Amino acid sequence: AQSVTQPDIHITVSEGASLELRCNYSYGATPYLFWYVQSPGQGLQLLLKYFSGDTLVQGIKGFEAEFKRSQSSFNLRKPSVHWSDAAEYFCAVGGTNTGNQFYFGTGTSLTVIP
Amino acid sequence: EAQVTQNPRYLITVTGKKLTVTCSQNMNHEYMSWYRQDPGLGLRQIYYSMNVEVTDKGDVPEGYKVSRKEKRNFPLILESPSPNQTSLYFCASSLSMQGTETQYFGPGTRLLVL
Numbered sequence: 001a002q003s004v005t006q007p008d009i010h011i012t013v014s015e016g017a018s019l020e021l022r023c024n025y026s027y028g029a030t031p032y033l034f035w036y037v038q039s040p041g042q043g044l045q046l047l048l049k050y051f052s053g054d055t056l057v058q059g060i061k062g063f064e065a066e067f068k069r070s071q072s073s074f075n076l077r078k079p080s081v082h083w084s085d086a087a088e089y090f091c092a093v094g095g096t097n098t099g100n101q102f103y104f105g106t107g108t109s110l111t112v113i114p
Numbered sequence: 115e116a117q118v119t120q121n122p123r124y125l126i127t128v129t130g131k132k133l134t135v136t137c138s139q140n141m142n143h144e145y146m147s148w149y150r151q152d153p154g155l156g157l158r159q160i161y162y163s164m165n166v167e168v169t170d171k172g173d174v175p176e177g178y179k180v181s182r183k184e185k186r187n188f189p190l191i192l193e194s195p196s197p198n199q200t201s202l203y204f205c206a207s208s209l210s211m212q213g214t215e216t217q218y219f220g221p222g223t224r225l226l227v228l
Contacts, residue, residue, distance in 0.1 A: 043118075043204060043221050044157075045219070090156060090157065092157075100145075100162065100170070100211050102147065102217070103159070104156040104158070107156050
């Protein structure tokens with residue numbers, strides 16, 4: 001069965017520091033990969049997505065993610081975190097490669113210290 | 115404005131009282147989906163629909179029904195709600211099921227079943 005693992009339940013970083021959120025997936029082929037952000041009391045917003053090609057993907061709000069096939073990982077990064085980045089982050093796999101279903105990780109909650 | 119709307123946003127009900135949560139999108143999207151979000155479990159897909167009159171089960175369909183009679187609407191029906199269906203529910207839509215398409219999420223419906 002497909003699965004998505006986000007090993008870090010909660011991360012705290014100082015404003016201006018770099019950030020890396022981990023995501024590992026379990027799937028036979030390369031799925032379509034996504035990162036979403038959920039601000040408190042809000043729905044989910046897509047940060048970036050990967051299907052093929054360049055393994056380094058740029059997204060909105062200064063985020064990027066790198067797909068590493070050998071590690072089945074799709075980690076999210078940001079060079080300098082802003083206080084407004086405090087939110088819940090979800091990694092997901094989905095699309096036609098996963099039988100038209102989407103699978104989400106359990107999320108990583110990010111706290112930003114001024 | 116392109117959006118996914120859900121109603122109601124908040125709902126308190128009692129065990130066994132049938133309820134419907136509506137979902138509507140104004141983007142002419144083919145693919146629509148329902149998720150539930152629970153602490154520590156992330157988002158789990160309940161049902162999805164590839165197009166009008168085409169629906170399929172996600173990971174956690176038990177206790178739920180859906181219908182897709184019109185392209186824009188995808189209601190979620192709880193015939194006999196139980197306390198374990200207390201959750202935050204999200205509707206989402208995308209142009210198609212191709213992985214390149216972005217899923218747009220509604221604002222969520224918070225349901226409490228007593």
